[in-house]
Amino acid sequence: MQKTYYDPADLKKFGKISEWNQELGDKFFDYYSKVFEEGHLTAREKSLIALAVAHTEQCPYCIDAYTKDGLQRGITKEEMMEALHVGAAIKSGATLVHGVQMMNKVNKLEM
Amino acid sequence: MSTQSLQKRESDLANSNRQLDILSGGIFKTGELPTFKDKIAETNQFPLKPKKLEILQINLGYMCNQVCEHCHVDAGPDRKEIMTRETMLQCLEVIKNTGAHTLDLTGGAPEMNPDFKWFVHEASKAGIKDFIVRSNLTIIRANKKYHDLPDFFKEHNVHVISSMPHYTRGKTDKQRGSGVFDKSIKALQELNARGYGMPGSDLRLDLVYNPSGAFLPGDQTALEKDFKKALKEDFDIEFHNLFAITNLPIARFLDYLIASENYEDYMYSLVEAYNPAAVSNVMCTNTISISWDGWLYDCDFNQMLDLKVASKVQHISDYNEALLNDRKIIISQHCYGCTAGAGSSCQGSVA
Ligand code: SF4
Numbered sequence: 001m002q003k004t005y006y007d008p009a010d011l012k013k014f015g016k017i018s019e020w021n022q023e024l025g026d027k028f029f030d031y032y033s034k035v036f037e038e039g040h041l042t043a044r045e046k047s048l049i050a051l052a053v054a055h056t057e058q059c060p061y062c063i064d065a066y067t068k069d070g071l072q073r074g075i076t077k078e079e080m081m082e083a084l085h086v087g088a089a090i091k092s093g094a095t096l097v098h099g100v101q102m103m104n105k106v107n108k109l110e111m
Numbered sequence: 112m113s114t115q116s117l118q119k120r121e122s123d124l125a126n127s128n129r130q131l132d133i134l135s136g137g138i139f140k141t142g143e144l145p146t147f148k149d150k151i152a153e154t155n156q157f158p159l160k161p162k163k164l165e166i167l168q169i170n171l172g173y174m175c176n177q178v179c180e181h182c183h184v185d186a187g188p189d190r191k192e193i194m195t196r197e198t199m200l201q202c203l204e205v206i207k208n209t210g211a212h213t214l215d216l217t218g219g220a221p222e223m224n225p226d227f228k229w230f231v232h233e234a235s236k237a238g239i240k241d242f243i244v245r246s247n248l249t250i251i252r253a254n255k256k257y258h259d260l261p262d263f264f265k266e267h268n269v270h271v272i273s274s275m276p277h278y279t280r281g282k283t284d285k286q287r288g289s290g291v292f293d294k295s296i297k298a299l300q301e302l303n304a305r306g307y308g309m310p311g312s313d314l315r316l317d318l319v320y321n322p323s324g325a326f327l328p329g330d331q332t333a334l335e336k337d338f339k340k341a342l343k344e345d346f347d348i349e350f351h352n353l354f355a356i357t358n359l360p361i362a363r364f365l366d367y368l369i370a371s372e373n374y375e376d377y378m379y380s381l382v383e384a385y386n387p388a389a390v391s392n393v394m395c396t397n398t399i400s401i402s403w404d405g406w407l408y409d410c411d412f413n414q415m416l417d418l419k420v421a422s423k424v425q426h427i428s429d430y431n432e433a434l435l436n437d438r439k440i441i442i443s444q445h446c447y448g449c450t451a452g453a454g455s456s457c458q459g460s461v462a
C-alpha cells in the first residue's frame with residue numbers, strides 16, 4: 001500500500017477508471033472532452049475556469065493538469081493568479097454570506 | 112540564466128554521445144516507455160524513409176548573440192564554428208542543381224557569419240522559390256552593422272522567420288534573456304515598416320513560438336490568434352503565420368530538463384501526445400540539413416547529436432540527391448518531439 005493518499009503518477013492513470021465500468025467511464029470522458037471544446041466560451045477561458053475551480057475543490061490532480069494546460073495555451077501566471085482570486089472570492093463570499101443566517105438566528109433568539 | 116554554452120562550461124552534455132546515452136537509457140531502457148523505433152513500428156512506419164526533397168537547410172554556424180536557455184544548438188557568442196566561404200561555394204553548387212524548392216538558412220544567428228551577405232546575394236541568384244532566413248530579431252538591433260538587415264532582406268526577397276516566445280515581456284525575457292522582448296518588438300516594427308508581415312504583402316514574416324518551459328505547445332491556430340491580437344493591440348505589429356514548435360530534449364533544453372527534474376515527466380508528455388499521423392510528415396522526410404563544416408544530416412536536431420546521414424554520401428563535397436533520397440533516417444527518442452500532438456517541424460504543425 002502506498003504511504004501517501006496522493007501520488008502524482010496516479011494522474012496518468014485517470015483513464016483506467018473506465019476499466020471497472022466501461023460504459024459510464026466512456027460517457028464521462030466523452031462529456032468531459034466535449035465540455036472543454038471551443039464553444040460560446042473559448043477553450044482558453046474554460047481552462048482558466050477549470051484552474052480556479054481546481055483550487056476551490058483543492059484537487060491536486062486538477063491543479064497539476066490545468067496549470068500545465070494554461071502554460072500550453074500561453075496563459076500568463078498573472079492571468080492564472082487572477083482566476084484563482086475569483087475562485088477564492090467566491091469561496092470567502094460564500095462563507096461570509098452565511099453570516100446573514102447567523103445574524104438572523106441571533107436576532108431571533110436574543111431578547 | 113547562464114551566459115555560456117554547454118561547450119564553454121565543459122558540461123557533460125556538450126558531448127553528443129552522452130546525450131544519446133541519456134535518450135536511450137533510463138525509462139526507455141527499462142521499457143517503462145516504448146522507444147521511438149518501437150512506436151513507429153506499430154503503424155509500420157519503421158524504417159523512416161525520406162519522401163521528395165523539398166528543403167535544404169543550411170546551418171551557417173553556431174555563433175549567436177543570444178544564449179537562450181532552451182537552445183537545441185547550444186549556440187552562443189562563445190561558439191566559434193562558422194561556415195567558411197569555401198564550404199559556401201560547395202553549397203552554392205548544390206543549390207543551383209537541387210530539386211528542393213526551399214532554402215532555409217539557420218544557425219546560431221546566421222547573420223553573424225562574416226560571409227552571410229555575400230552568400231545570400233549569391234544564393235538568391237539561383238532562383239530558389241522560397242528563401243528563408245531564420246533571424247532571432249534581436250540581432251537586427253544588436254549592433255549598428257546589422258541595422259540594415261531589414262533592407263537587405265527585402266532587397267533579396269528573403270522570407271524571414273523569427274522566434275518570439277511570447278507576446279509578453281516577462282515570458283520572453285525569461286526564456287531568452289533580459290531586454291530581448293523590447294529589442295524584438297523594435298525589430299518587428301522595422302520589418303513591418305519595410306512591408307514585411309503586412310496583410311497581403313509578398314514579404315513573408317512568420318513567427319516561431321516555442322514553450323518557455325517543460326510543457327508542450329498548445330494549439331497553433333489558437334496561439335496565433337492570441338499573438339496576433341496582443342501584438343497588434345499593444346504594438347501595432349503585423350505578421351503572417353505563427354509556427355508552434357515543440358522543444359526537443361537535446362542540448363541546453365535537455366540540460367534544463369534534467370537540472371529541473373522535469374526530464375521523465377517531459378518524455379512521458381511527449382510519448383503520451385504521440386500522434387502516428389504526424390510521422391509521415393516529420394521534417395526529415397523532406398529536408399536535408401547541412402552543417403557549418405559541410406556534413407549532411409537528416410535534420411538540424413540530428414546535426415546537434417552528430418548523427419550523420421546513413422548514406423554513402425555524407426558530405427556536401429560529394430553531394431548526390433538521388434543517393435541521399437534512398438537513405439534510412441536515423442532516429443532516437445528525441446524524435447518524439449516531432450510527433451507530439453499536431454506534430455512539430457521548422458514550419459510548425461504537420462498533422
Ligand atoms: S535559440 Fe536561436 S537565438 Fe537562442 S541561442 Fe539558440 S540559436 Fe541563438
Ligand code: SF4
Pocket residue numbers: 393394395396409410411412413440441442443445446447449
Ligand atoms: S528529430 Fe529529426 S530525425 Fe527525428 S523525427 Fe524529427 S526531423 Fe526526423
